[in-house]
Every structure is written in C-alpha cells, then in structure tokens.
Amino acid sequence: MEQFEQEINIPDELPLLPVRDIVVFPYMVLPLYVGREQSIAAVNEALNEDRLIFLACQKDASVEDPEKEEIYKVGTVAVILRMLKMPDSRVKLLIQGIKRAKITDYVESDQGLRVKIEQIADDVKEENIDVQALLRHSKDLLTKAVSLGKPMLPDLLAVIDSIEEPGKLADIIVSNLGLKMDEGQTVLEIENPVDRLKKVGELLNREISILEVQQKIMNDARGEIDKSQKEYFLREQLKAIKKELGEEDDFQLEMEEYAKKIKKCKMPKKVNEEAMKQLDRLSKMHPDSAESTVARTYLDWMVEIPWSKATKDMIDIKNAKKILDEDHFGLEEVKDRILDFLALRKLKNDLKSPILCLAGPPGVGKTSLGMSVAKAMGRKYVRMSLGGVRDEAEIRGHRRTYIGALPGKIIQGMKTAGTNNPIFMLDEIDKLGSDFRGDPSSALLEVLDPVQNVSFVDHYLGVPFDLSKVLFITTANYLDPIPPALKDRMEIINIPGYTEEEKIKICEKYLIPRQKKENGLDKYEIIFTKKSLSELISGYTMESGLRNLERTIGTVCRKIGRKIAEGDKSESFTVTEKSLEKFLGPVKFIGEEALKENEVGVVTGLAWTPVGGDVLFIECTKYKGKGALNVTGQLGDVMKESSRAAMTYVRTIAEKYGVNPDDFDNFDFHVHIPAGAIPKDGPSAGITMATCILSCLTGRKVDKGVAMTGEITITGKVLPIGGLKEKLLAAKRHGIKKVLVPAKNEKDLRGLPKYVTKSLDIVYVSTFDEVVPHALID
Template sequence: MNDTPETLNLDAGIESIPIPEILPVVPIRGLVLFPYTIVPLAIGRRLSLNAVNEAHAGNGLLLLLTQRDDTLENPAPEDLFDVGCVGQVMRMVKLPDGNVSALVQGLGRVRVDYLSRTEPFLEARVSPLSESELGPLAPELEATIRSIRDGLEKIASMGRQMSPEVMLIAAGLDDPLRLADLVTANMGLKTDEAQTVLEAVDGRERLELVHRLIEKETALLEMQHEISSRVRGELDSNQREFFLRQQLRTIQKELGEIDDLEQEIEELREKADAAKIPETARKEVNKQLRRLGSMHPDSAETSVVRTWLDWIVGLPWSNLSTDDLDLKKARTVLDRDHFGLDKVKERIIEILAVRRLNPEGRSPILCFVGPPGVGKTSLGRSIAEALGRRFVRHSLGGVRDEAEIRGHRRTYVGAMPGRIVQGISQAGTANPVFMLDEVDKLGADVRGDPSSALLEVLDPEQNHAFRDHYLGLDIDLSKVLFIATANVTDTIQPAFLDRMEIITLSGYTEEEKLVIAKRHLVPRCIEETGLKVSQAKFAPAALKLLIAGYTREAGLRNLQQKISAVCRKLAVDVASGKTGPCTINPALVERLLGPRP
C-alpha cells in the first residue's frame, strides 16, 4: 500500500479518523461489521492474512466486506457486497498454526468504487456513505426509537444472548442511528438482513427497518417458546403414560394376564431358543428383549428393536442341510443340465470328492468367467442340486454402496441387513450355494467400495465372523459355498481376484450348440409358446442355419431368442387355424426371420 495516499473523512467515523481511499480488503463470512462495534476475527486465508499484516504494519485500517456466499473459500470481487465497513485493528495475535486472531473496531460505512484481486491481497478504492440527518424527532420517530429499546429488552428477556455491556450501552445511547447499528449487530440476524441495515444510509429508513426486524425476531422467539412449551407438555404426558403402562403391566402379571407386547416378546424369546443362537449373540438378544419390554408399544424405537429381533431369530444360525456327496448322481445332474464343459464338470466333481473325504475342509471360492449365455448361472444352480443344498443368487451389477453388502446401521431410517445376510435368511440354511453374479460390474463411489467389503466374505480366514452393520453381530459364513460369475477379470480388484479360483467357460462349438438346441432350447421354446412337439419340428439344417447365419456368439442366449421367435410366428399361424404339423427347414427360417444378417 502507498504510504502517502489520498485520504477522506467518514461522517460516521470515530473522531473523524482520516481514511485512505485505497484499503486492503478482508472478506468475512456470516458476519456484518457495523460502526462503533468491536468484533473478534479468526483469520486463516492467505489473502486475508496478508491484508491484516499490511494493515497492522501501517495505520491499522482495512475494509471488511461480507461474502454473498459463505461456502466460497476464495471469493472473487463479484462475490462480495459493494458496501462494507472500515475497521481498525486494535489488537492482533499470531497463533501457533500460522493463523491470526484480531480484534477489529468498526469506523464507518463506505461504498466500493473499484475492487481488484491483486497480490498479495485484495485491494479496494472506496468512497464514504454520508448518512442523512434526522433533524428534530417527530413523535412517530420517537415512538419507533422507544419500540426499538423495548424490543431489545424483550428479546433479551426471552433468552436471546445479550451481554450486560450491550444492554447498558443501549440504555445510555442518545444517538438513534448508533442505537440501530448496535441492536442490529447484536441481534443474531441473517447476513442479508444485517447487510440491508448496513446499506441503509437514510436515517428514518434505517430505524424503521430495524424496528421491523425486531418485531419479526420477537414473533419468532414467541413462537419458539410456544413450541417448546407444547413439546415439554407432551413429554410430561408421555412420561406419565409410560409409568401408568408399567403399573398396568404389573397388575396384569399379578392377575395372570399379559398384554400383546408381552406375548410378542415371549414368542420372540421362544424363537430365539429354537434358533440355537450362539452365546455371544444371545446376550445381545436378551438385552434387546428386556429393552423392548420397557418401551412404549407405539414408539418408533419399539418398531426398530422389534424388526431387529425378527431378523435375528429368523436367521438359520445352526440349521445346516446335509450334503449329498454321491459322485455318480452329481455327474448325472451336470450332464443332464449342461452339454460339454467337460473341464468345468471335472473340477466340480473334484470338489465333491474332496468334501466327501474331508467334510470339515474349506470350500474353494469358484469364479466362472465367460461371455454371456454360456451357462454360468445355471451351472451354479446345478451344483446346488447335486450337493442337495439351497441355491441363492444375488446380482451385484451396478452396486456401488458398501452398505448393500454389509447393511445399514440401525440409526438410519428404514435400515436393513446387507445382501449377504438377506441371502442366508432367504435360503433358510447356514450352508447354501451362494452365487454372486456379475462381480466384474461392481463400482465404487463416495459411499464406499463394495468389492472391499466382499473381501471379508470370501476370505476363509475371516468369513467365520462376518459382521453385518445392521445386525451388529458376527455371522459364520464358513459353511457357505460361494460361487462368483464374471464376463471378464480385467475390472476385478487384484485382492478380490486373488481369493477366487478362476474357471473359464470359453463358449460352445457349433456341434455343441446343435446338441444343446435339440435337447434343451427347442423343447423349452415350444413349451413356452404353447405349441405341441408335432407342430414345430426343427430340421437339423434349420438349427445349423440359426447357429451359423443368425447368431454369432460364444453363448446360447441369442440362439434361444431366434428359436423362440420362430416358435412365436408359428404360434400365430396355429392360433389362426392356418396350419397343422410343421417341419421347420432353412427356407422357412429365412421366410419367418428375414434374410440372414
């Protein structure tokens, strides 16, 4: 800053202190500085620190401008109000973290003529705002001033924090405009309301504005007191009702009666006994049962605890299905449902053989990787049938929230367990075949990384004590046979991939597709469309045309769609009475489906 700047006097300033026309600027948030008021400021932004240091090293004067948006960290000139207050740094203390604590006294209002963002701080050219004289006080104006004084006392009596010094100064002030500024600065108004008062240079307009703001604040405080009194009365009423209900329960017990909530608690206790819940979890269940018994039946917390207990007693803690380890039957099931895939079937038979010889051994985590339609999901269902276990499938495609896996904490409204616990509950046994479909399509965002949560699920060293956020208890997943599916492995986390055994399903040859179409796809499509076998006989040449000419894929999904399309068109003819038994040849395929692509 220039050491010999052009100066000006502020009409509202303290003792007409000469003010330079160019001042360093400190943007402030959530606060408006008024003349004659002293405020403490905590300053930490770089430009503001430089401006305060510059002012403190010179004449101690700076310009405080309020930000239009409190959330901006580095406001531009257009983000600051055009009218501010010149302040004088009375005391400044440098803190250990490099920030500054300063005590600043307001001198007078100024308008910013030009504001530049220069280094090392913001700088403004200012001109004073001259206040209009009030002149002789008319009765109406005297009444307004008296209402302002009375309103300030009323606000203080209703609980608004007002220091005794402020009340003492307000009682002794003869200058109505200084009184208006003092009241506005200490009333805790919104920033835009206080800024409106700062910009009001007409004395009468300022007094009327402050009077309206005091009336508004008084009305808000009265409403707040009314609401508080009503809530306090309702709380007293609820407490009285609670004690009466407790007495009623005691009387009912003496008479051998029991209310609905007590009966429900007893049923939950019986279910908990039947579920054979582990000892550590049972302690928490007993605690929540006692807590439920002391609650009001209609309270929101009662519903939360009741729902939590329903989930706990409904889980199959010790309900295990018996594995069917007949290798011959397993081969029959796999060959019946899937043609080809010999290496995959052999690996599954190996798993069953190892489990037969070592029932307590750990199950591997299989991951079927292959293009769509090669039978990854149906293969998992066949494994469950071969083992005699329940089958559960959850698709993880597009899941981006960790809570989808671990569940939401009970503090959230509508909280539920994660997909793992839901799947175990759905299966009804503690050792189902659990398929995690589309694991390569998991995502991550600000809510967490679901794949990281799955690491605990798939790690044999950890999954015996998996903790769901909603339940808050350890769940044993070591007996579950997890199977994952994916189209590619590129998008799977290395740590996640490392816990799984990759089994690649590359696809089917044309000969394998032809056999599968004859055995599975054609009968299924004929049944779905309501045709009879005699009404839709596919010639081998027609199937070969569909495979080679209309579908070019590793899997069978498009082939099934084309066969289904042919059957639907035949169904239209049959429903219209146009045709009887029909053999589908290549020419008919081209007529029904159009030219091959």
C-alpha cells in the same frame, strides 16, 4: 426272635445255597429267587429235612457254577419260611436269617452241595457302660438317618428301640442300610459284636453325611421351584386380573414370544447373549416408543437368520453328475470342480467351501449353472446381482443408528435361503462400482475369504455370522475390472463360448424342446434340420452364448404356432434353410467367403472374437513412395506394433527371398484388414501380416487353402497365441484344409475335442522361415 432261636436246633451239616449280589444277615427276612439246578436241589433237600439251609455269598456274581474257593467262608444259617414254584421253573423262597456261621468243610452229595459249619457265638464277654453308650449312640444315629429321609419301617424302629444286645442291633441295622456286597460281607465276618456295632456306627455316619447333602440339594431345588412357582402364580394372577379388566398385556406376550424364538434358533453363545440383552432393553421400553420399533426390527432379523439350520449335502457323486449333465451341455471343467468338492466332502465333513469364479461371455450358462449346482448338491440357491452396486453398505449393511437401517445383501440372502450352507451366486462381479460411499469390492474381500468369513460381521447385526459353510459362486464377463486382491481369493474357471457343433447339440437337446413347451407346441413334431440350425447359428445370431439363439428358435416356434392357429392341420413341421428366410427374413450376418483363387498379397488369417472364431483376409499392396507403412481397419495399438515388427523382420530377410533392398525406399506399403467398422487388436496376426508383405514384395501368390495365426518377433520367432479352439473351428467352417499354428501351442491341442481337429492339416511352426514354404507358391 430269641425264643425262635432257642427252639431251633442247628445241625453241623447243612445244604449250601450260594447267593449273588446280596449278604443275608441274622434276623433278616427277605425273598430269594433260585434258578440254578444245584441250588434248587439244595432247597429241596432242606425242605425234606428241617427247612434249614446255609447261605453264603459267591465272590463273582457272574459265575454260574462257583467252585469252593469262589464262595466266602462266613455266611448265615437261614430257615425257609415259604416256597413257591414259578412258571419259568424258578423257585421263590421267603427266608429268615438265624445264626452267623462259617464253613469248615464241603461234603459231597448227589442232592447238591452240602457243608459242615461251625456256629459263631454272638455273646458279649461283659456288660459295661461303654457298651451301653455304644448301643444308645447307634440308636440315635439310626433315628437321625430316618429323620433325614432314610426309609425304614415304623414297626422296626420300635423293635430296635427295645434291643439291648450289640450283635443283634448291628445285624438288624446293617441289614436295612442297603450296603454293597463287599461292604456287607466285611460286616458279616466281624465276630465280636461290639466291634461289629462300631463298624455299623461308622457306616451310619457315612450314610447320614450323604443324606444331609442330598437333603440340602433337595431343599435348594425346592426353594428354586417354590420361587419360580410363586412368580408364575403371581404372573398368572396378574394376567387374569388384567384380562378381567380388559387390559390384557400384549407387550408381555410379545416379549415371551421373542424369548421362545431366540431359544429355538440355537444361536452361538455370544450371539445369544446379545439377543437376550436387546430383548431385556426392549422389555424396559415403552411399547410405542421409536426405540422399541428399532429393537423389534433388530430382534426380528436375529430370530429369522439361520444360525444353526443347514441342509444335508447329497454326496452321491453319480447322481450329482447326472443332474449337472442333464441341465448343461459341456462345461466339463466347472462340473469336474464341483464333483471334486463333493467327493472331498464325502471324505471330510468340515471341508471349507471353495470360492469359484465363472468367467466367460454372456449367455453361456454361468448363472443357470449355479442353480444346477444347488440342485445337484441338495442345497438352497440364492442369487445376488452386483451390477451397479456402488455402496459398501449394500454388502456390510447399515449401522442401526440410521433410520430405516437394514442388514447387507449377504445377510438378507442368508435369511432368504433359510439355511447357513446355501449356494450363493454373486452375479456380474466385474460390474461393481465405487464412489464416495465406499468400495463394495473391498467389503467382498472378507466375504470371499474362507479364512476370514468364519466370523463375518454385518454392521446392522453387530455380531459374527459364519459364512464358511456357504459355497460362493461368482460370475464375470471380463476379469480385467476385478481388483487383484479380490481376484486372488477366487478360483477362476474360464468358460469359453460354444462352438457351432456344440450349439447344434444344445439346440436339439435343450432349446428346441423348451421353446416347444413354452409356446404350447408339445403335441406337435417340429424338426430342425442340421443345415437349418447351422444357418440359424451363423446367419441369424452372432454370439458366444445362447440367448439370441434361443430367442430366434422361439420366434420360429411362434410362427409355426400361428400357422396352426390359422387352420393348418399338419402334425409335423420341418424347418429347413429355405423356410428360415420365410420365418425370420433375410440373413442378418454374412460371413467372409473363402478365397476363390490364389492371390498376391492376400493371406487368410484367423481371429478370436467374443462370439467365436473368424477368418480375416489381410491384404497388402505397394505403390510409389518413400518406404512408409500404412495400416488400416480400425486396429488397436498392439496390432499396429505387430505390423511394424512384421515389416522390420521382412526387411532383414528380403535379399534371401530375391527382393531388391531399394524397394523399401522407393515404395510405400499399405496393409489393410477388411471389416473396418469392427475394432481389432492383438498380436496373433503377426505372421499373417509378414506373409502378405513378403508376397507383395516377391510377387509370389499365397495358397488360398492355408490359414495361419501367430505372433512374430523382429528376429522371426513365432510366439504362442490364445483362442486356438475357436480359430480352428473358423478355419474348418470356411473349408480351409491347412492351418499354421505356433509350435508352443501344441499342448493346447491335446485338450480339444476330436471334431475340432478332424479333417484339418495342422502344421506347427517355430520361425517365419518355416511359414514361407507352406504359404507362398513358387
């Protein structure tokens, strides 16, 4: 190298090649890729002269055309050993650093950047023992770094060992340390060779520290790997030996399978710890012991429960509404609540699921609605019937100490669903019982509380399970039997019975097509007239729901199917009112007929029943006696008290309407409500009974075209009642034109469909005095 240096005469002016991300030191040989036009011009100029070029680092590697102030002053004179033009217009150079130098000035040139340089001497002023010690120490450090794994060419180590100049040694060592650009430039700019070698010694010490830590990490990792490999090798040998002896260890294979399943389940941390603890216990048991069977069953449940598996909700509100409307007619309040929940889930992913309770009579579609909700949301559906459940362990599970213990129905349902966010239908929650084994409704308090069910603990599992993602929907026919604390946790949605108009639409859209399909009549046209459906609903079924109605339609379809099987070649069948009796026999339910003429002491009242609204003709007569009031018709206590309140008020206003006060002492009064076999109760017949008593006393006839409902007080005020929709439909069905209702019920009419109030003259009354002009005829 010395000879090479002596042979080259370095001029004071050279082409400049700015380099990025690398510092070139003297004696350093490396390839460079040149792509910038100005740089390629500098390279060509150097090749045309003496192949010498000045390399200096630019301060910011991202700058394409660096200015003078953006290039470091100190750089290296290098010789271009080889040059190769690349296909992409770049040039590949092989260069060797020759001498350290610094820029004194820039020279303008058409061929590229040129600079005037001043060479930096690399001589040591005096050789002494300190310099010799520094040289030896630096070589020892380099040898130690190589022994710790620092990559270095073997030939280079031999060359370094023979170098006695501190500057040259420093340059060769530092060029092989792989320093960052700013650190390399700092070393390059140190002019004193001894100081430069001291700085390289510091960098070598830092590199050795890093290599020692790296070596320790590798040794530790290798030790763990060697240990694991040893264990694996021994286990594999043991398996092979047992296999050769015909003693393959199925129990060990089972343990490994459990471990894989536990890992796959992605259980919460505490749950995972408990599962691994039980697996460890099982591995130490005898495979055929009774305890191992219990532990196996427990682990089977743990790995089959969906701890982290969930279905993705379909947040398409329009599609969800379409699915709900296709499956169920009406039930708008329930559908709106589900769509509200879906809309909020779209805005907030971690929204807690509501606890809905669908309350209504049998057969209105409460249970099937849960399936539609699951379909609309894209979730799994699980149903659990609570009817007759008396044992708390049915909900919370049995402790593992009992023989044949299992988790409760909640955890069993989650396993069946296979996801941790299904639609969970708790059917007939009002039919829960309780005895000495506990109260299941109390166990449900935790399940149906969105705050508490985040960590529901089943007695069998003994670890918390998150139920907060489950959408619980409960159903009930009556709310009274449900404990108040449980009722408070649920959002109650009342589902009233269907009206006749709604039932006709449901028959046409759902029930008739379904029964045709179930009875194999898809190819035939079966038409039910509206009158026949109306007769079918009122004369052959008496219910709020649709079960008997669908069953009856199925009977008609089977009768038609029998006709076809017997040889009837018709392609179309029309079911009329007359043909219904032929298919189903005589009418089973005969409703009350409207009054044919105005009568004294007979008033048309309106009643609500679990199967819809109905009319009641309340009768009153008087006979010689002492003023006693006798009420009949299997009435409840509330209705009896209502009749006494009506009588009391009529006595206070008797003279106003021309009644002799002595009549109350000389006559007994008998109020009767027909259909005596049917129990009746409630206060809503108050104004009806007061009207028939007053009609009986005054001898004035009651308008047959007027029906009424409302509770009466002893001061004559008319109070609001319930079931208004059903009552108005009953009045409409019986041809009544005018209906008197409490004024406070006016708000209830706003939410009713137009077909309910159409053709009815609805009169709002606040006091009994407002009833009399509409009801009694002069």
